[in-house]
Each structure stands twice: as C-alpha cells, then as structure tokens.
Amino acid sequence: MMRRRTTLLASCTALALSLGATACGGGGPVSAGGGDKALGGQTVTVAGVWTGSEQKNFQKVLDAFSAKTGAKTQFISTGDNVSTVVGSKIEGGNAPDVVMVPQVGVLQQFAKKGWLKPLSATTEKAVDTGYAPVWKKYGSVDGTLYGLYFKAAHKSTVWYSPTALTQAGVKPPKTYDEMLKAGHTVSDSGLAAFSVAGQDGWTLTDWFENIYLSQAGPEKYDALAAHKLKWTDASVVKALGTLGKLFKDKQLIAGGQKEALNTDFPGSVEKVFGPKPEAGMVYEGDFVAGVAHDQFGKTIGTDANFFPFPAVDGGKAPVVSGGDAAVVLKDGKNATAGMKLLEYLATPEAAAVWAKAGGFLSPNKKLSLDSYGDDVTRATAKSLVSAGDSVRFDMSDQAPAAFGGTKGAGEWKLLQDFLSDPSNPKGTAAQLEAAAAKAYKG
Structure with a gap:
C-alpha cells in the first residue's frame, strides 16, 4: 500500500541452521511441530513486501514449517502496494492464504473490508502469554x-561511529539536549554531528514521533x-520546535x-559508515545495522553501535516500533493451513529460525536472546521486549496512507518543508492538521 521502512534493508550475514529444533509449547502437533506431516500435499501461499535477503531468511522459516507439517509454501512478493496487490488478487479469485502486513492502517483496512479471518484460539493464547498486550492491541x-x-x-x-565519538571525546548521551551538545562537540572535531535522510519523508516522521512520545x-x-x-x-x-532546533543548526x-x-536513507548511513565519513551519527531503526554491515x-x-533515542524534556526515553503482522485471508484457497502457519509463527521456535539468520527482531518475549547472532542485536531486542506496554x-503507519505514507504529500511532504x-x-502544525483532517475524513 505504501513504502517499505520498518524492515528496509535489514539484513546481516546468514548463519547455518538446522531445522531439527525441538517442539515448543502447545496448540496441537501441527503448530507445535510434532512432525506428523498432517498438512502433506497442501500448499500455503504467503504474500508480503520482502525481497532479497529478507525474503530468503523468511523462506527458512517457511521451510521449517514445511519440515514439520508436510505443507508446501509459496511466497509472493507484493512490492510496496500491499493493499492494491492483495485486493486485485481477491477480486481475481486468486487470493493468497496469508499476508504479511507492514502497517497497522492496512491491517485495519483489510479487517473492515471483511477480508480477514479471526486468528485461532491457539494463536491468541500464544500472543496472550508471549507478547506484551500492546502487540495484541495493534493486531x-x-x-x-x-x-x-x-x-x-x-x-x-541512534547509530554512531565509535571512532568519531571517541575522537571527539564524547559519550552516548542520555537526554536530547545532551545529544545536541555532544553533536556540537563532534562537529568541532571535524565531522558533522548527524546525517539526516530528508529525501525520504518517512525518516522525518520517525524523528518527530520519538520526540513527541517522550x-x-x-x-x-x-x-x-x-x-x-x-495537530494544532x-x-x-x-x-516541532524541539525538532527544529536540530534542523536549523x-x-x-x-x-x-x-x-x-x-x-x-541508504545515503544517510553511508555518510556515517561509508568510505568517506561526513558525520558521526545517524538516527533510524535497528535496520541501520544491516546497511552498515552488508554495504560497508x-x-x-565495533565499527558501528547505537544508543537509545534519548529522553526529551524530562520525559521517558521513547520506544517507537514498527512491524509486519501475519493475517489470514478468508478467500484464500487454503486458509485452514494458513491458520496453522500462524500458529507456528507464534512460537519462539519459528522466531529463532530468522533470529539466527540475522536482520530480525521479534516482539515474542519467550524467544531467548541467545537466539540472536551478536551482542548489539541482543541489546536491541532486549530493549524492545523489556519496554513492554x-x-x-x-x-504515521497508523494513519491513512494519504496522510502518513504517500511520497510528496501529507506528513512526509510537510515535514520535508519544515526541514x-x-x-x-x-x-507547520496548522498545515499538518489540514492534511490529516482531509485524510482521516476520507
């Protein structure tokens, strides 16, 4: 339906993985991986935005599901316009069984159109016991x-070059004001403080959201x-004034x-971690690590690390997240087997497959942090899970696409103008309100 961002370019070196994992808790032999091949001869089609290494790593999860249940799987890459592609497939009588939805707004849209099946009691129990309630709310x-x-x-x-901060004699800050002060010290040492990806309006919404939440x-x-x-x-x-302090400096x-x-976005990472650094820090999600590792x-x-987005004006340090939600379509040819796939995806066993491959975080608190391949990813995952509710x-992913997810329009464009x-x-607040009122009404 809109842009990729929560998982953009998030990939690290894949590790070898045996699919012979032991069964995880409840839900019957299929969801728990009892190995009775109960779905032999059936095929589950899964649609999602993933391509490249993300698609390959998710395929490892699907392969593990196949090894346990006997079901075959087929992944269909939709590109950014998930709702358009899925809608067309439903109208054409060729709906996938499962869709990986990257925005809350799209999930709500699908549900209100009557396209979705409620998840099984087994999956709901796994969510109740393994996830913070906020994840159930958004699903x-x-x-x-x-x-x-x-x-x-x-x-x-906030990702940084340890060399740049060490040379400037600064440590990761705890507050927003300390971050700007540290930025000036970095700048005095010869590098700009921040690389900002203003060409991609979504990065600017993320800046705003972290400041606003805190x-x-x-x-x-x-x-x-x-x-x-x-918005007024x-x-x-x-x-906006707090964000403007950075933008105008x-x-x-x-x-x-x-x-x-x-x-x-990739260019902003390059300015910090590329062959000719221009800045010491770049703000964005955990997926910065994938670009820094894979491309540079x-x-x-060691060469790249992060500190939590700092607290603003005495508030709590923010934890803003995004994610991909699996849903089951009513019109899928094998929705029953699709529901069994979701029962499997709800287990820590399934999450561990991708966690070991890299470029992945799970909101499932039952997934052992040892499943992740490096200390930085473990720290990021711990921060996400421990934040709880x-x-x-x-x-912006919760907003109608016309406001929160359209290039050259709405929040993206207005924050670019503000930059x-x-x-x-x-x-700017008045302009944002006018655009939001129109989009939410529509």
Missing part, C-alpha cells in the same frame, strides 16, 4: 485479533495517532538542510 480491530506480529523494528536507536507522553501520542487530538495542539507545536547536519533533503562491511558492535507503533524552513512550527 486487533474492534476487539477481535486478526494480526500476529512476527517481525518487529526498533525505531528508537515529550508529550503516551496518552497524547495515542490520541494524535487516532486523530482524536488535533500545543504539544505538537512544542515537539547547520553545524549539526551534514551538508546542511539542502543536502539533507537530497539524501535518502562494518562490524556491528510502553512501546508505541509508528504513528527546509523550520522557522514556523505553529504554521
């Missing part, structure tokens, strides 16, 4: 659980995400505002 519509969050992103991580608190965050609070609220204007942004607006050969934990899903000229937070 439910009108109190019915339709989506299982299998893969998550931690979007409150500064305004979770209740207002939830209200703004549901458009029960207007004083809390929004204040958060040419000493802090590599190349200044103009260059930031011409820098995409950085050893995570204080986790908040990416706000270009952050002098009028109140005016």
Whole structure:
C-alpha cells in the first residue's frame, strides 16, 4: 500500500541452521511441530513486501514449517502496494492464504473490508502469554485479533561511529539536549554531528514521533495517532520546535538542510559508515545495522553501535516500533493451513529460525536472546521486549496512507518543508492538521 521502512534493508550475514529444533509449547502437533506431516500435499501461499535477503531468511522459516507439517509454501512478493496487490488478487479469485502486513492502517483496512479471518484460539493464547498486550492491541480491530506480529523494528536507536565519538571525546548521551551538545562537540572535531535522510519523508516522521512520545507522553501520542487530538495542539507545536532546533543548526547536519533533503536513507548511513565519513551519527531503526554491515562491511558492535533515542524534556526515553503482522485471508484457497502457519509463527521456535539468520527482531518475549547472532542485536531486542506496554507503533503507519505514507504529500511532504524552513512550527502544525483532517475524513 505504501513504502517499505520498518524492515528496509535489514539484513546481516546468514548463519547455518538446522531445522531439527525441538517442539515448543502447545496448540496441537501441527503448530507445535510434532512432525506428523498432517498438512502433506497442501500448499500455503504467503504474500508480503520482502525481497532479497529478507525474503530468503523468511523462506527458512517457511521451510521449517514445511519440515514439520508436510505443507508446501509459496511466497509472493507484493512490492510496496500491499493493499492494491492483495485486493486485485481477491477480486481475481486468486487470493493468497496469508499476508504479511507492514502497517497497522492496512491491517485495519483489510479487517473492515471483511477480508480477514479471526486468528485461532491457539494463536491468541500464544500472543496472550508471549507478547506484551500492546502487540495484541495493534493486531486487533474492534476487539477481535486478526494480526500476529512476527517481525518487529526498533525505531528508537541512534547509530554512531565509535571512532568519531571517541575522537571527539564524547559519550552516548542520555537526554536530547545532551545529544545536541555532544553533536556540537563532534562537529568541532571535524565531522558533522548527524546525517539526516530528508529525501525520504518517512525518516522525518520517525524523528518527530520519538520526540513527541517522550515529550508529550503516551496518552497524547495515542490520541494524535487516532486523530482524536488535533495537530494544532500545543504539544505538537512544542515537539516541532524541539525538532527544529536540530534542523536549523547547520553545524549539526551534514551538508546542511539542502543536502539533507537530497539524501535518502541508504545515503544517510553511508555518510556515517561509508568510505568517506561526513558525520558521526545517524538516527533510524535497528535496520541501520544491516546497511552498515552488508554495504560497508562494518562490524556491528565495533565499527558501528547505537544508543537509545534519548529522553526529551524530562520525559521517558521513547520506544517507537514498527512491524509486519501475519493475517489470514478468508478467500484464500487454503486458509485452514494458513491458520496453522500462524500458529507456528507464534512460537519462539519459528522466531529463532530468522533470529539466527540475522536482520530480525521479534516482539515474542519467550524467544531467548541467545537466539540472536551478536551482542548489539541482543541489546536491541532486549530493549524492545523489556519496554513492554510502553512501546508505541509508528504513528504515521497508523494513519491513512494519504496522510502518513504517500511520497510528496501529507506528513512526509510537510515535514520535508519544515526541514527546509523550520522557522514556523505553529504554521507547520496548522498545515499538518489540514492534511490529516482531509485524510482521516476520507
């Protein structure tokens, strides 16, 4: 339906993995991996946005499911426009059985159109016992659980070059003001503080969301995400002003505002971890590690590390997340077997397959941190899971696409305009409210 972001380019070196894992808890022999091949001769089709290494690693999970149940699987890559592709397949009588949905708004759209089957009691029990309640909330519509969050992103991580910070004599900051102060020290040492990917409007929404969640608190965050609070609220204007302190400071942004607006996400990572560094830090999700490792050969934990997005104005440090939820379509030719796949995906055993392969975080607290292949990923996963119900899903992913997920329009475009000229937070808030009101009404 819209852009990829929560899992963009998140890949690390795959590790060898045996599929002969022991059974994990309850739900009958199929979901628990009893190995009785109860689904032999059946095929489950799965649609999702993943390509490249992400698709290959998810295929390992599907292969493990096949080894246990006898079912064959077929993965269909939808590209960014999930809802359009899935809608067309439903209309054409060729609906997939399972869809990996990357936005809360799309999951809600599918449910309200009557496309989804409620998840089984086995899956719901696994969610109740293995996930923080917030994940069930984001997977439910009108109190019915339709989506299982299998893969998550931690979007409150600031990645940095340890060499750059050491040379500047600064340590990872604990507050937003300390971060800007540390940024000036880094800049004085010869590098810009931050590389900002302003060409991709979604990165700017993530900046705003982290500041807003910490500064305004979770209740207002939830209200703004549901458009029960207007974007003209004083809390929004204040958060924009806080973000504007960074945007207008040419000493802090590599190349200044103009260059930031011409820098995409991979380019922003390159400015910190590429062969010719221009900045010491880049803010984005845990998937920065995949780009730093795969494209620039950085050893995570040594050449690249992160600190949590710092607390703003005395608030709590934010934990903003995104994720891919598995749903079962009513019109799939093998929805029953698709439901069994979700029962398997709800187990820590299934999550461990991708965790060992790399480029993956699970919100399932029953997954052992030892399943992850490096200390930095373990630390990121621990931060995400230990945040419990204080986790908040990416706000723009909860909004209608016209406002929160369309290139050159809505929140993306207006925050790009704000990056270009952050002098009028109140005016930007009014523009955001006008765009939001139109999109939510539609």
